[in-house]
Amino acid sequence: MKMPEEQTSLANHIDVSTDKAQLDEIAKKLLKHKIILAFILKECVEEFKDYDIATIENKCITGEILLNQVPVDQDVENVDADSTIVSADTEDTSHNEGLVRFDIVFDAFVPKTGELIGVIINLEIQAKLDPDNPLVCRAIYYLARLISRQKGPIFTKSDYGKIRKVYSIWICPNPGEKNRNSMAEYGFTQRKVFGNVNEPRKNYDKMTGLIINLSKEETDGQPDIIRFLSTLLSTTESVERRKEILENEYHIPMTREIKEDIQEMGSFGMAVQKYGEEIGQQIGLAKAVTSIMRKNNSTCEEAMEYLDIDIDSRPIIAATVKKLLEEQKAG
Numbered sequence: 237m238k239m240p241e242e243q244t245s246l247a248n249h250i251d252v253s254t255d256k257a258q259l260d261e262i263a264k265k266l267l268k269h270k271i272i273l274a275f276i277l278k279e280c281v282e283e284f285k286d287y288d289i290a291t292i293e294n295k296c297i298t299g300e301i302l303l304n305q306v307p308v309d310q311d312v313e314n315v316d317a318d319s320t321i322v323s324a325d326t327e328d329t330s331h332n333e334g335l336v337r338f339d340i341v342f343d344a345f346v347p348k349t350g351e352l353i354g355v356i357i358n359l360e361i362q363a364k365l366d367p368d369n370p371l372v373c374r375a376i377y378y379l380a381r382l383i384s385r386q387k388g389p390i391f392t393k394s395d396y397g398k399i400r401k402v403y404s405i406w407i408c409p410n411p412g413e414k415n416r417n418s419m420a421e422y423g424f425t426q427r428k429v430f431g432n433v434n435e436p437r438k439n440y441d442k443m444t445g446l447i448i449n450l451s452k453e454e455t456d457g458q459p460d461i462i463r464f465l466s467t468l469l470s471t472t473e474s475v476e477r478r479k480e481i482l483e484n485e486y487h488i489p490m491t492r493e494i495k496e497d498i499q500e501m502g503s504f505g506m507a508v509q510k511y512g513e514e515i516g517q518q519i520g521l522a523k524a525v526t527s528i529m530r531k532n533n534s535t536c537e538e539a540m541e542y543l544d545i546d547i548d549s550r551p552i553i554a555a556t557v558k559k560l561l562e563e564q565k566a567g
Contacts, residue, residue, distance in 0.1 A: 259501075263359050263409070263469055264339050266497040268303050271488060272468065273342065276357065279461035280405055280446055283346045283353060289487070291347075298352070301342040338378065354382050354402040359409070368562075372422060375404045375445035383443060399442055406447045409469045417451035419459060460486075468498075475502040521545060522556035529557075 266272065274293035277284040284292055340357040356378055360371060382402040391398035408415070423444040426435060450466040451458070467473065467481045475498055482488040482498075521543070528539035536557050540550050 259471070260359060262497065262500050264303055266468060266494070266501055267357060267359065267407070268301055268340055269494055269497075270297055270301070273297055273301065273340075273355075273357070275464060275486065275488070276405065276461065277344060277355070279459070279464070280448070281344070281353070281355070281403055282444075283349075283351075284344070287347070292344075295347065296345050297342060298345045299343050301340065302338075303340055352400055354400060356382065356402070356404045358404070358406050360406055368559075371406055371408070371447055372420075372445065375406055375422065375447065378404045379443040379445055397439070401442050401444070404443075404445045406445070407465055407469070408447065408449045409466075411449035415449040417453070417455060417458065417462060418449045419446065419462060421446050469501065471502065475499055478502070518552060518556050519560075521549075521553050522560050525553060525557050526560055 267276075270293045271289065274289045274297060277292050277296070278287065278289060284296065287296065338356045339359055342355055344353045344355055345351075346353060358375075358378070379402055382404075383399060386399055390400060411418075421444060424440045424442065426433065426437070426440060448461060448465060450462060450469065452466065452470070452472065454463055464482075464486055467478050470478055478498055479490055479495065483490050488494065524543060525536060525539045525545070528534060528542055529536060532539070532542070534542070536554050537550075540553060545553055
């Protein structure tokens with residue numbers, strides 16, 4: 237059994253990755269519009285639920301909205317002391333992961349309290365999340381980095397009371413079946429173990445992570461933010477239908493820039509479909525291999541030989557088999 241030529245060609249595999257990267261960049265450009273960020277803040281961030289979209293857009297989102305500019309692992313010096321995100325011009329490079337940067341980072345001002353909140357929005361376009369790299373763990377790490385980067389620009393020495401709250405919001409347009417159409421929030425809470433403890437919430441409520449898993453279908457009780465983002469980032473719904481929903485139901489004005497970004501997003505629908513088909517075929521072949529392994533008590537290599545899987549495809553199928561077996565063992 238052989239995978240189609242486009243699946244076994246290294247050049248075409250690179251094209252899929254390129255398409256996915258382009259789609260990712262287009263989606264982030266769309267999310268970066270202030271009115272889109274304002275809607276996300278109102279629906280996802282507790283401090284902004286009582287404000288209307290126009291107020292959040294024009295009075296609360298302050299300073300520059302940075303796209304792919306702030307390195308995750310770089311400690312910074314000589315930066316803007318008024319910014320929670322403490323951006324840097326330098327880049328951080330890991331030997332294994334290359335350049336690692338936050339997708340979208342910006343400050344948001346809360347009129348009621350006068351505090352600045354740092355917000356990260358990351359887009360996760362993988363069709364299947366990596367069990368060895370849980371998204372919630374990445375969110376926690378990103379939050380910790382935004383907290384630790386405040387030392388120097390925001391507070392010095394032991395002035396930890398000046399730490400500003402940060403949010404990490406992860407948007408997953410193509411989650412696995414189990415997580416589709418869901419939203420979860422993670423943060424610090426106080427659990428009284430013994431005695432009378434009355435620590436003000438503001439002292440420990442310093443970081444919140446949200447993971448929003450989108451859906452292609454509307455369901456009863458579905459939060460507005462899921463339908464809004466599912467419509468905005470859809471690669472299957474027609475461009476005209478998406479513009480109609482966004483403008484009429486969510487009152488997003490169709491400016492020239494937003495129209496162009498929506499149009500561009502729609503043009504890359506085939507990239508996601510192609511990527512999903514490739515992942516789906518890899519998983520299908522891997523499941524067939526594991527079945528043969530159990531039935532014949534054979535090794536992975538023997539099972540792939542039995543199924544006549546193309547030589548060039550075997551490394552990626554073997555890696556997928558390993559993941560499947562680990563997931564089955566853990567489950």
